[in-house]
Amino acid sequence: xxxxxxxxxxxxxxxxxxxxxxxxxxxxxxxxxxxxxxxxxxxxxxxxxxxxxxxxxxxxxxxxxxxxxxxxxxxxxxxxxxxxxxxxxxxxxxxxxxxxxxxxxxxxxxxxxxxxxxxxxxxxxxxxxxxxxxxxxxxxxxxxxxxxxxxxxxxxxxxxxxxxxxxxxxxxxxxxxxxxxxxxxxxxxxxxxxxxxxxxxxxxxxxxxxxxxxxxxxxxxxxxx
Ligand SMILES: *Cc1c(COP(=O)(O)O)cnc(C)c1O
Numbered sequence: 001x002x003x004x005x006x007x008x009x010x011x012x013x014x015x016x017x018x019x020x021x022x023x024x025x026x027x028x029x030x031x032x033x034x035x036x037x038x039x040x041x042x043x044x045x046x047x048x049x050x051x052x053x054x055x056x057x058x059x060x061x062x063x064x065x066x067x068x069x070x071x072x073x074x075x076x077x078x079x080x081x082x083x084x085x086x087x088x089x090x091x092x093x094x095x096x097x098x099x100x101x102x103x104x105x106x107x108x109x110x111x112x113x114x115x116x117x118x119x120x121x122x123x124x125x126x127x128x129x130x131x132x133x134x135x136x137x138x139x140x141x142x143x144x145x146x147x148x149x150x151x152x153x154x155x156x157x158x159x160x161x162x163x164x165x166x167x168x169x170x171x172x173x174x175x176x177x178x179x180x181x182x183x184x185x186x187x188x189x190x191x192x193x194x195x196x197x198x199x200x201x202x203x204x205x206x207x208x209x210x211x212x213x214x215x216x217x218x219x220x221x222x223x224x225x
Contacts, residue, residue: 003220005043011050013215021209024202033081033191035212037062038219041069044078047215053077056102056210058084060094067097083160083210085135088112095120102160102191102210105137107148114152122149123160123191126181128174134162139177146185158182158189158207163197171197175204 014032021030034047035056044055044066055078057063063080070078079099086101088108095116102123104110113120124145127136137145142159149156161178163171175192182190193201195214202209213219 003039003217005039005046005216007042007046007049010043010046010215014047014050014052017211017214021198021202024199025206028205028207030193030202030206031208033083033208033210034215035083035194035210036066036216037084037212038222039216041066043216044070045074048074048077054079054081054100054208056081056083056212058082060084060086060090064093064097081210091116100157103135104149105135105145107145110145110149110152110154114149114154119153119155121155121157123158123189124149124156125160126178128161128178129164129170131164136161139181142181143185146187156187158187158191159185160191163192163194163201165196168197168200171200172204175201175206179205 017032032052033054033056034052036043037058047055080097081100081102082094082098083102086103086109091112100121101113103125104122105125113122124142125136126139126142127134146156159178159182164174178192179190189207190205191208191210192206193209195211198209
């Protein structure tokens with residue numbers, strides 16, 4: 001079951017969020033990835049209608065299904081960002097659809113993306129809080145993974161991280177480490193900040209926030225999870 005979205009309300013929330021981001025970060029552009037997991041195809045449509053083109057999804061099947069329901073013109077405009085834990089055997093079904101692979105966290109995944117989508121844009125996901133239930137590579141492996149991805153011809157555009165739930169001080173510190181690492185490695189994009197911690201992330205140097213509930217409201221619980 002999917003929750004319906006109200007396109008007018010989504011447009012207003014996008015507008016308000018853009019205002020807020022430009023206040024929080026007057027000198028640096030912070031772009032929005034609209035995270036549509038848990039919603040139907042009306043969610044990416046509402047985001048597109050309001051001018052957002054970067055759409056994020058966590059599950060391969062769900063992304064493919066939404067993509068298939070879109071018109072050729074809508075498909076042309078959307079830039080899909082894959083954000084979820086990714087099994088190697090799902091890469092093939094996504095290779096011709098995904099524009100930016102944000103949740104790349106291990107060598108076998110890098111190799112498979114390089115094989116199925118040569119030259120693709122990727123971000124290395126780091127597990128800053130070292131919480132095993134979250135995806136992402138240990139920070140110490142970040143530099144080697146970036147090097148490997150570059151070696152196999154991928155276009156490494158940045159790093160991605162998820163903050164510590166409910167702990168702003170921890171999130172500020174972990175986001176700060178991620179931004180420092182991105183700078184060391186010469187990576188322009190820092191994909192940090194979600195609905196509940198975007199202010200901390202922007203203060204630490206986010207260039208891209210990933211917002212789901214803050215735009216579309218509460219998600220339906222995921223079947224079987
Ligand atoms: C679900 C998800 C988001 C969006 O989270 P909200 O709290 O709904 O804004 C962002 N990034 C990742 C990796 C996610 O899984």
